[in-house]
Amino acid sequence: MKTAIVCTGTHGRAVLYGRVEGAPMPGDAVVVHGARMILEWDGTSGLFGLATKGPPSGTRITAAVTTACVVRQIIYEPHASEALDAWPIA
Numbered sequence: 001m002k003t004a005i006v007c008t009g010t011h012g013r014a015v016l017y018g019r020v021e022g023a024p025m026p027g028d029a030v031v032v033h034g035a036r037m038i039l040e041w042d043g044t045s046g047l048f049g050l051a052t053k054g055p056p057s058g059t060r061i062t063a064a065v066t067t068a069c070v071v072r073q074i075i076y077e078p079h080a081s082e083a084l085d086a087w088p089i090a
Helices: 043-053 078-086
Strands: 002-008 014-020 029-040 065-070 073-075
Touching (some): 002 029, 002 065, 014 065
Antiparallel strands (some): 002 014, 002 073, 029 065
């Protein structure tokens, strides 16, 4: 499984972090294992900053679940995985 940040929802504004099988593309249905929704983070570094640097202070992330969704955007970026995995539940 690959670590990924998945944007989903009607306008792609729901941001999930978890693990996916294969290499889903935008428009594909995907199961995100251990999905944690990133509710809030300092958006000044944007989504790519979150993916490469990890969560800044003040970030709010939910507990993990397994869920299915439709991919709007997906980033495969392992650099922030340790920090995102360890982040406390909001």
